[in-house]
Amino acid sequence: MIEILGLGFFQNAIAAGILAAIACGIVGSFVVVRRMAATSGGISHAAFGGVGLGFFLGIDPLIGAAIFTIGAACILWYLNVREMQETDTITAAVWAVGMALGIIFVSITPGYPPDLFSYLFGNILLVPTSDILLMALLLGVILAVVIALFPRLVAVTFDPEYAAVMGLPVSALTLVLFLLIALTIVPLISVVGIILVIALLTLPAATARLYTQSLKRMMITAVLIGVGTVLIGIALSYASNLPSGATIIILGAAIYGVALAGRHLLLP
Amino acid sequence: MTAALRLNDVTICYGRHVAVEDVTWEVEDHDFAAIIGPNGGGKTTLLKAILGLLPLAAGSIRIFGHPPSEGRDQIGYVPQFHTFDFSFPITVSEMILQSRLPQGRRLFSRYSEDDYQAMEKALDLIGLSGFGDHPIADLSGGQQQRAIIARALAGKPRLLILDEPTVYIDAPAEELFFSLIEELRKTMAVIIVTHDISAISGKVNRIACLNRRLYTHGDATITDDMLTSVYGCPVDLIAHGVPHRVLRDHRGDRDD
Numbered sequence: 218m219i220e221i222l223g224l225g226f227f228q229n230a231i232a233a234g235i236l237a238a239i240a241c242g243i244v245g246s247f248v249v250v251r252r253m254a255a256t257s258g259g260i261s262h263a264a265f266g267g268v269g270l271g272f273f274l275g276i277d278p279l280i281g282a283a284i285f286t287i288g289a290a291c292i293l294w295y296l297n298v299r300e301m302q303e304t305d306t307i308t309a310a311v312w313a314v315g316m317a318l319g320i321i322f323v324s325i326t327p328g329y330p331p332d333l334f335s336y337l338f339g340n341i342l343l344v345p346t347s348d349i350l351l352m353a354l355l356l357g358v359i360l361a362v363v364i365a366l367f368p369r370l371v372a373v374t375f376d377p378e379y380a381a382v383m384g385l386p387v388s389a390l391t392l393v394l395f396l397l398i399a400l401t402i403v404p405l406i407s408v409v410g411i412i413l414v415i416a417l418l419t420l421p422a423a424t425a426r427l428y429t430q431s432l433k434r435m436m437i438t439a440v441l442i443g444v445g446t447v448l449i450g451i452a453l454s455y456a457s458n459l460p461s462g463a464t465i466i467i468l469g470a471a472i473y474g475v476a477l478a479g480r481h482l483l484l485p
Numbered sequence: 486m487t488a489a490l491r492l493n494d495v496t497i498c499y500g501r502h503v504a505v506e507d508v509t510w511e512v513e514d515h516d517f518a519a520i521i522g523p524n525g526g527g528k529t530t531l532l533k534a535i536l537g538l539l540p541l542a543a544g545s546i547r548i549f550g551h552p553p554s555e556g557r558d559q560i561g562y563v564p565q566f567h568t569f570d571f572s573f574p575i576t577v578s579e580m581i582l583q584s585r586l587p588q589g590r591r592l593f594s595r596y597s598e599d600d601y602q603a604m605e606k607a608l609d610l611i612g613l614s615g616f617g618d619h620p621i622a623d624l625s626g627g628q629q630q631r632a633i634i635a636r637a638l639a640g641k642p643r644l645l646i647l648d649e650p651t652v653y654i655d656a657p658a659e660e661l662f663f664s665l666i667e668e669l670r671k672t673m674a675v676i677i678v679t680h681d682i683s684a685i686s687g688k689v690n691r692i693a694c695l696n697r698r699l700y701t702h703g704d705a706t707i708t709d710d711m712l713t714s715v716y717g718c719p720v721d722l723i724a725h726g727v728p729h730r731v732l733r734d735h736r737g738d739r740d741d
């Protein structure tokens with residue numbers, strides 16, 4: 218187990234896991250308190266269209282995914298905030314259209330069908346160094362935006378009407394939240410895959426919420442829980458030879474369950 | 486002196502539906518004014534227009550002489566209690582400081598000493614000193630309501646607008662609430678908006694009834710005519726625990 222830490226692919230896996238978990242804890246906290254899990258699911262599944270486009274054009278599928286998550290976030294924001302369409306209806310549509318585009322791109326790509334499984338369910342042990350750099354860049358952007366706008370984002374998340382009365386650009390700040398979700402999902406795709414993304418985005422934040430009473434502390438706690446979940450999950454999946462993404466998600470759900478039960482014992 | 490609020494022939498429409506029609510009204514500085522009316526009578530619509538959240542189909546709104554987009558800086562707004570998610574992870578002081586977030590504040594900037602002082606002063610005024618670090622979820626219903634008022638006060642408003650403020654206030658707290666408003670009137674105008682006629686205190690010095698159109702009587706009494714035109718039928722005028730009679734006798738009532 219110790220000697221494996223010297224291997225490049227394992228170091229990459231740990232770096233990817235930590236970067237993804239930090240983004241998750243911060244943005245996932247907004248997702249949990251603003252109830253945007255379904256929106257996040259729509260954006261992450263739309264990323265499959267980008268993965269397909271990446272294969273078709275012969276570029277890094279993760280870059281294709283980034284283009285599609287950003288596009289899906291903009292479309293959902295426009296339909297939801299500007300056109301006042303029902304959130305669940307348009308989320309379902311964007312979700313399925315993204316997947317459909319992915320399948321079409323893959324089917325018209327010449328040659329053998331690529332390995333879609335690792336994009337759908339993640340394979341953290343296959344993350345190349347170039348993707349680590351992309352993840353670090355995305356995390357830097359996420360951190361800068363959240364720190365720059367933190368009081369405004371909290372105001373819009375807590376009480377949008379009051380924020381509007383205060384003269385804050387509520388609609389633009391909502392777009393910022395959607396884009397933050399889009400940027401967070403990209404690194405998560407390599408870690409747990411498109412289908413499992415929502416759980417890693419919400420579970421550490423939901424666990425943190427049980428024990429914290431301010432958004433800032435909730436984010437810090439969620440980052441720590443997320444990093445722990447991902448690292449222990451990688452170790453467990455390596456030791457038991459189980460798929461990494463699925464192991465991480467089940468571990469995250471177990472930690473949430475224990476935390477929930479523990480709260481009943483600790484805070485009667 | 487400019488009026489705290491001046492409504493001039495205000496008409497607001499949703500598509501073809503006219504929600505508020507031809508409303509003209511004025512509230513002076515230091516007034517304690519009330520807008521009453523049935524649910525669906527346009528109270529919320531008019532309130533949103535005053536706050537600059539809805540466009541007018543006709544007429545004008547002036548807040549201390551300014552249109553809502555500029556004048557709303559002077560308004561302290563206390564929304565309806567039930568619209569809040571009190572399970573949100575936020576402390577009382579963090580919530581109150583939101584009223585110190587004016588537009589144009591620089592990115593990455595932090596709250597100033599002034600902001601913290603305004604927050605502490607508002608907490609003190611509302612009787613919640615020492616509760617700043619408590620999460621809002623841990624407060625009682627009455628304390629939560631007061632914390633929302635403190636948030637409006639920390640913005641140092643000259644016009645305080647409260648939407649259905651008495652819904653969650655029980656009788657003993659109501660007296661405290663109205664004496665607080667008396668105190669606040671020294672430095673600002675106060676408007677409460679409610680469907681609950683019995684919630685109007687005798688301290689109110691200006692009343693208007695809104696049901697699409699606005700009916701006023703010039704002074705602070707509600708007349709039978711006003712209620713009949715607003716609610717569409719004669720309403721039983723019983724004032725519970727009101728120190729002064731604000732409701733006139735029914736026309737044609739027997740003399741006891």
